[in-house]
Amino acid sequence: MIYHRVALIGLGLIASSMAHAMRRAGAAGEISGHARSAETRAVAREIGLCDRVCDSAAEAAEGADLVVLCTPVGVMGAVAAEIAPALKPGATLSDVGSVKRSVIRAVAPHVPPGVHFVPAHPLAGTEYSGPRAGFATLFDNRWCILVPEGADRAATDRLAAFWRALGANVDEMDADHHDRVLAVVSHTPHLIAYTMVGVAEHLEIVTESEVIKYSASGFRDFTRIAASDPVMWRDVFLSNRDATLDILGRFTEELFVLQRAIRMGDGALLHDYFTRTRAIRRGIIEAGQDTPVPDFGRSAVGQAGE
Amino acid sequence: MIYHRVALIGLGLIASSMAHAMRRAGAAGEISGHARSAETRAVAREIGLCDRVCDSAAEAAEGADLVVLCTPVGVMGAVAAEIAPALKPGATLSDVGSVKRSVIRAVAPHVPPGVHFVPAHPLAGTEYSGPRAGFATLFDNRWCILVPEGADRAATDRLAAFWRALGANVDEMDADHHDRVLAVVSHTPHLIAYTMVGVAEHLEIVTESEVIKYSASGFRDFTRIAASDPVMWRDVFLSNRDATLDILGRFTEELFVLQRAIRMGDGALLHDYFTRTRAIRRGIIEAGQDTPVPDFGRSAVGQAGE
Numbered sequence: 215m216i217y218h219r220v221a222l223i224g225l226g227l228i229a230s231s232m233a234h235a236m237r238r239a240g241a242a243g244e245i246s247g248h249a250r251s252a253e254t255r256a257v258a259r260e261i262g263l264c265d266r267v268c269d270s271a272a273e274a275a276e277g278a279d280l281v282v283l284c285t286p287v288g289v290m291g292a293v294a295a296e297i298a299p300a301l302k303p304g305a306t307l308s309d310v311g312s313v314k315r316s317v318i319r320a321v322a323p324h325v326p327p328g329v330h331f332v333p334a335h336p337l338a339g340t341e342y343s344g345p346r347a348g349f350a351t352l353f354d355n356r357w358c359i360l361v362p363e364g365a366d367r368a369a370t371d372r373l374a375a376f377w378r379a380l381g382a383n384v385d386e387m388d389a390d391h392h393d394r395v396l397a398v399v400s401h402t403p404h405l406i407a408y409t410m411v412g413v414a415e416h417l418e419i420v421t422e423s424e425v426i427k428y429s430a431s432g433f434r435d436f437t438r439i440a441a442s443d444p445v446m447w448r449d450v451f452l453s454n455r456d457a458t459l460d461i462l463g464r465f466t467e468e469l470f471v472l473q474r475a476i477r478m479g480d481g482a483l484l485h486d487y488f489t490r491t492r493a494i495r496r497g498i499i500e501a502g503q504d505t506p507v508p509d510f511g512r513s514a515v516g517q518a519g520e
Numbered sequence: 521m522i523y524h525r526v527a528l529i530g531l532g533l534i535a536s537s538m539a540h541a542m543r544r545a546g547a548a549g550e551i552s553g554h555a556r557s558a559e560t561r562a563v564a565r566e567i568g569l570c571d572r573v574c575d576s577a578a579e580a581a582e583g584a585d586l587v588v589l590c591t592p593v594g595v596m597g598a599v600a601a602e603i604a605p606a607l608k609p610g611a612t613l614s615d616v617g618s619v620k621r622s623v624i625r626a627v628a629p630h631v632p633p634g635v636h637f638v639p640a641h642p643l644a645g646t647e648y649s650g651p652r653a654g655f656a657t658l659f660d661n662r663w664c665i666l667v668p669e670g671a672d673r674a675a676t677d678r679l680a681a682f683w684r685a686l687g688a689n690v691d692e693m694d695a696d697h698h699d700r701v702l703a704v705v706s707h708t709p710h711l712i713a714y715t716m717v718g719v720a721e722h723l724e725i726v727t728e729s730e731v732i733k734y735s736a737s738g739f740r741d742f743t744r745i746a747a748s749d750p751v752m753w754r755d756v757f758l759s760n761r762d763a764t765l766d767i768l769g770r771f772t773e774e775l776f777v778l779q780r781a782i783r784m785g786d787g788a789l790l791h792d793y794f795t796r797t798r799a800i801r802r803g804i805i806e807a808g809q810d811t812p813v814p815d816f817g818r819s820a821v822g823q824a825g826e
Contacts, residue, residue, distance in 0.1 A: 288787075312737075337737040340814035341801060349814065356736055385733075391725075398726050400737035403716055405782075407738075409775045410709055411797040413767065419697075420704050426803040427691075430662055431618075431643040431706035432713075432745050434810050439738050441801035444794035451782045451790055461719065462779050466772070469715045473768050476711075476757045481594075484757055488750035491717040495647060495747035497732040504740050508646035508655065510816035 216376045217279040217306075218243040223271045223293055224284035225249040225258050226443070227339065228310045230348025232282065233263050235380040238350045248274035249345070250285075258345045272300040280376065283309035283321070288449035291320030303328035306369045310336055312396060312446070314361045314389040316453035330369035333361040335392065336382055337400070341441035354381035355502055361389050397457035401450055402465060404439050405458065408447075411440040435510075522682045523585040523612075524549040529577045529599055530590035531555040531564050532749070533646065534616045536654025538588065539569050541686040544656045554580035555651070556591075564651045578606040586682065589615035589627070594755035597626030609634035612675045616642055618702060618752070620667045620695040622759035636675035639667040641698065642688055643706070647747035660687035661808055667695050703763035707756055708771060710745050711764065714753075717746040741816075 220242040222229040229247065236242045247264035248271045249255050258267045268274040275281045275297040283290045290309055301307060307329055311317045314333050325331040338356040340347065358377040362370040374384045387395070414425045414433065425433065451458055475483040499506045526548040528535040535553065542548045553570035554577045555561050564573045574580040581587045581603040589596045596615055607613060613635055617623045620639050631637045644662040646653065664683040668676040680690040693701070720731045720739065731739065757764055781789040805812045 337734055339737070342814060347814075352814075357734055359734075395726050395730050395734060396737065398720050398723060399731055399734045399739040402719075403738040403742055405778060406712055406716060406775070407741075408794055408797050409771060409778055410712060411800055412778075412793060413708075413771050413774050414704050415796060415800060417704060417770070420701050422800070422803070424701050425705055426800065426807050426809065428643055428663055428665075428701060428705045429804050429807075429809050431645070431702065432709040433705040434804055435713075435741050435745055436709055437797075437801040437804055437810070438816065439741055440794075440797040442794075444791050444798070447794050448787050448790040452785055452787055455782055455785075458782060459779065462775070464723070465715060465719050466775070468719050469712070469768070469772070472711060472715055472718075473765065476761055476764060479758055479761075481754050481758055484754040485750050487718060488714055488746075488748075488753050490721060491714050491743075491746040492750070494717055494721060494728070494732065495743040497728070498735050498740055498743055501732050501735075503732065503735050504743070508648060508653075508658075510744065512811050512816060 215243050216241045216372065216379055219278045219280075220245050221274045221278035221281045222247040222264065222284050223274060223281065223297065225254050225263065225345045226284060227343050227347040227352075228336065229282070229284035230258075230263055230345045231338075231350070231352035232284070232348070232380065234348050234350035235353055239379040239381075241376055241379040242280075246274040246278060254345055261346065263345055263348075271297050276300040277302055278305060280306045280308065280373070283307070283311070286446045286449040287311040287313050287317050287453050290317050291324070294321040294324040298324045298326055301326055301329045304330075306330045306332055306373055308332050308334045308373055310334060312400065312450045313453040314392045318361070318363065318389055330366045332365045332370050332373050333363070333389070334373060334377065335359045335361070335396075336377065338382075339442065341438045343443040343446075351381065353377070356382050358382040358384050359392055360384060360386045361392055362386060363389060393454050394457045397454055397461045401454055401458045402461040404442065404447060405451065405462065406465065407436040407440040410436050521549050522547045522678065522685055525584045525586075526551050527580045527584035527587045528553040528570065528590050529580060529587065529603065531560050531569065531651045532590060533649050533653040534642065534644075535588070535590035536564075536569055536651045537644075537656070537658035538590070538654070538686065540654050540656035541659055545685040545687075547682055547685040548586075552580040552584060560651055567652065569651055569654075577603050582606040583608055584611060586612045586614065586679070589613070589617070592752045592755045593617040593619050593623050593759050596623050597630070600627040600630040604630045604632055607632055607635045610636075612636045612638055612679055614638050614640045614679055616640060618706065618756045619759040620698045624667070624669065624695055636672045638671045638676050638679050639669070639695070640679065640683065641665045641667070641702075642683065644688075645748065647744045649749040649752075657687065659683070662688050664688040664690050665698055666690060666692045667698055668692060669695060699760050700763045703760055703767045707760055707764045708767040710748065710753060711757065711768065712771065713742040713746040716742045
């Protein structure tokens, strides 16, 4: 057991996966939880997600050794203000937000003396949301980035041990670097996927049913990430504005280079470009961050189900 | 048996998958094959991919009831010119190119009288290429689009029966519409994925090893399609230039709308946009064109391997 009592504020995909993974690892003595929506709390009670589902965030946080903010990042400041009086001295306050600088800016002023604030970001997800979407293996072999920014070393190490118990590898980074890395590997790819799916949605020359029918030829791979939770992603883009706009600007520049090569018939440029990008794919498979199975394992899954 | 003798010109992922799927279905009496590269022919012989691997395309095509061009689309005209004298009267000539209007323009002038030219495009692929990459289930439940453009009805129906035997669903379309649909569902998404991976490759603020390490947060889903065969994709963009540039223009417009919303802090616009794109994902899963398993079945594959 790493913490006697853990409180999850917000009970969506990440929090529910944490609950399952904590149980699998025996990482927590008791799990309390709160969600703003009465419906979510009812579902969490029905499926026995936590030991206690509380009607207020402060009640869930009271007496906990670790409190994890699992709400969309846009409301974390308000939630921190609400639970601050209930936090016990020596407790660790953390979060799972996809953006770190703005979360620190919003949450840190509310953290009472004697409480250790150690922001964190587990890099894992699916297109599903809500308390029923969680599963114990979500964090296995994924990365969790801690952004202690001067927090107590013992509290940081304990949180690192907790995430390792949940299956993740742990790294540390400063908040600004985290936000830039995530703008590249996550935020900009999501915006681009949303855009491509949006383009397909309102074309007059190609029907939506054609797009769906023939999606396996590439488009499909964009739709999973473009199906992620809208509130979460709205908050991510508004909270990591500068880094996302910077990477989007670079993306547009590159796109124009390739677009011009197509227009001018510059096959050599296209061939060189497409050859270089293969190397990154190989690196990802070697690093264990994807399966080498053709079609992302979709065929293997199909066969297993036969 | 649907054809006594089938010839595959080009022995990459699609041709080798066709060979495996033909064997599974008993769709062909004999399979002959040719690849331009001596190394590819040697591999094909070593793994017994075809009944006969020939040193020239004309030799492979001679006497075949169905000849399928499986080369990059940019060389199909030259290959057609080379094999034309060897095609037997009554034979069907087809292809598997991702673009149809330019293939028809390049190939049709070489088709001898009495030979039925029925262009086709199976919508399936992985990021792997070459004669060892093929597998029998690649076309199962995928779509194969025939573009007969006035070809003999019996020859077209026979080719449709052949593709159904290989596991595919079959549709017919005219060439221009095919090229527009594919620009939306395949060509533009591929170019965007290549661009995003290219952006990540030469940033100074984020290292390539960080991109690889943290790729599971979205970026990874772009890298499979950005690892597809560079020659094939160079030819696709050069051959479907106008439709791809049209969709790219619409993509950039949409991207600028979202980019501006981020800059101006317009959360309502972002939320609405991200909510609409979820519906298309649901349609794709309902249409059986993707698995609903979280993470594209990657976790299921991981568990199966444990």
